[in-house]
Amino acid sequence: MPVRPIRGSDYDALNRLHRQVGWPERSQAGWRWLEQNPARLDIDAPVGWVVVDQNDEPAAMLGNLIQRFRHGDRVLHGATGFSIIVPPARKGASRSLIKAFLAQSGLFARYTLNANSRSAPLYRLFGMSPGPVETHALKLSWAVDRLACLKGRLLRKLLGHISAEAATRLGERLMNPRLFRPGRLSLPANVVVLRDVGEGSAYADFWRALAGEGRLLADRGPEILDWRLSDPDQTLAPVLLGLERDGRLVGAATAMMNKTSLIEPPCLDIVDLVALKSAPEAIEALAGVLIDNARALGAAKVRLQVTTPDILDQLGALAPKARREGGWGHCHAIVDDPALIQSWAPTPFDGDYAVCARAVPLPRAWRAPIRSQAGQAQTGLTTGPRFVPAE
Numbered sequence: 001m002p003v004r005p006i007r008g009s010d011y012d013a014l015n016r017l018h019r020q021v022g023w024p025e026r027s028q029a030g031w032r033w034l035e036q037n038p039a040r041l042d043i044d045a046p047v048g049w050v051v052v053d054q055n056d057e058p059a060a061m062l063g064n065l066i067q068r069f070r071h072g073d074r075v076l077h078g079a080t081g082f083s084i085i086v087p088p089a090r091k092g093a094s095r096s097l098i099k100a101f102l103a104q105s106g107l108f109a110r111y112t113l114n115a116n117s118r119s120a121p122l123y124r125l126f127g128m129s130p131g132p133v134e135t136h137a138l139k140l141s142w143a144v145d146r147l148a149c150l151k152g153r154l155l156r157k158l159l160g161h162i163s164a165e166a167a168t169r170l171g172e173r174l175m176n177p178r179l180f181r182p183g184r185l186s187l188p189a190n191v192v193v194l195r196d197v198g199e200g201s202a203y204a205d206f207w208r209a210l211a212g213e214g215r216l217l218a219d220r221g222p223e224i225l226d227w228r229l230s231d232p233d234q235t236l237a238p239v240l241l242g243l244e245r246d247g248r249l250v251g252a253a254t255a256m257m258n259k260t261s262l263i264e265p266p267c268l269d270i271v272d273l274v275a276l277k278s279a280p281e282a283i284e285a286l287a288g289v290l291i292d293n294a295r296a297l298g299a300a301k302v303r304l305q306v307t308t309p310d311i312l313d314q315l316g317a318l319a320p321k322a323r324r325e326g327g328w329g330h331c332h333a334i335v336d337d338p339a340l341i342q343s344w345a346p347t348p349f350d351g352d353y354a355v356c357a358r359a360v361p362l363p364r365a366w367r368a369p370i371r372s373q374a375g376q377a378q379t380g381l382t383t384g385p386r387f388v389p390a391e
Contacts, residue, residue: 005046030233039068062097068219078109082352111333113351123332130329140322148265148300174265179298194240206249216343251275251282265300272349283314
């Protein structure tokens with residue numbers, strides 16, 4: 001099956017593939033945003049690959065998200081695949097796409113942190129190993145609206161096997177009016193909303209201290225974070241929090257609202273949770289604040305999709321209260337340098353969760369003013385995505 005890199009002219013066809021499986025489509029601006037990933041530009045990597053038909057039109061796809069990493073003074077790059085879409089008529093095309101993904105050079109690792117139960121066994125066939133060993137099959141969630149979660153489970157049982165086209169006809173279910181009318185966040189004295197993540201900010205100082213510890217970390221410095229927050233297809237500004245000690249940040253968390261499907265209630269996904277080695281208590285504190293505020297923001301649950309043994313320990317009393325989700329190996333990787341395998345403790349930030357999240361659809365009547373009202377006036381956030389019509 002012919003495979004080639006994704007081109008800008010492919011984006012309408014890629015959206016058709018997403019539509020066939022009921023996954024969120026991107027606007028043209030959203031596809032261009034993916035192109036502008038600073039880490040991708042570092043090494044001029046493809047946005048992804050497509051299997052093409054006889055007319056050179058995309059018939060299957062795999063996205064390619066490049067991540068910049070820091071390891072002491074070294075700058076490294078890794079790649080995570082996302083949005084593998086292979087229609088039944090192209091059965092077997094996933095192998096060609098994964099081979100193209102793994103053949104990339106100049107990377108310390110090729111990985112996925114978001115394999116589903118059907119695709120997980122496939123990655124082992126290509127030499128990708130599950131890890132971290134103790135937690136690669138574990139996701140954690142905390143229900144904050146049990147009735148909405150129950151309704152979602154019932155709808156999945158009743159409608160889980162219907163086609164994407166039939167699901168679309170049903171319309172959006174389990175929406176919550178709080179999503180676009182949230183109250184102010186309830187924060188303890190040492191937790192702050194991060195309104196400035198640019199160079200010269202307290203957050204930039206925190207990132208420099210974090211990178212200076214010598215751990216192998218995905219770059220979440222001002223340049224990368226500014227790009228992450230500018231996703232034009234997100235409809236609600238992410239929540240960015242920091243924990244302070246003695247006047248400086250020692251931990252940070254980012255969470256974004258995700259409505260996984262038409263029949264799921266909104267979920268607040270923790271897409272970053274990180275702290276200095278000297279402040280492990282920040283992990284439990286920041287996760288706890290997000291859980292405490294999630295229902296008021298309109299979420300039915302809070303989810304942490306990537307865990308490590310250290311994070312489990314640092315979550316403290318929150319870990320036993322969490323529902324264990326997953327159950328299959330959703331984290332698989334090839335790491336070329338054996339010395340780095342023990343150094344890398346992946347977090348949700350390292351994965352594709354922010355890129356693949358299904359944005360909460362905008363109520364039609366509120367589309368124009370939502371950014372200023374919900375993103376700034378009510379929560380105090382001044383960072384976040386630009387709003388565009390969600391047609």
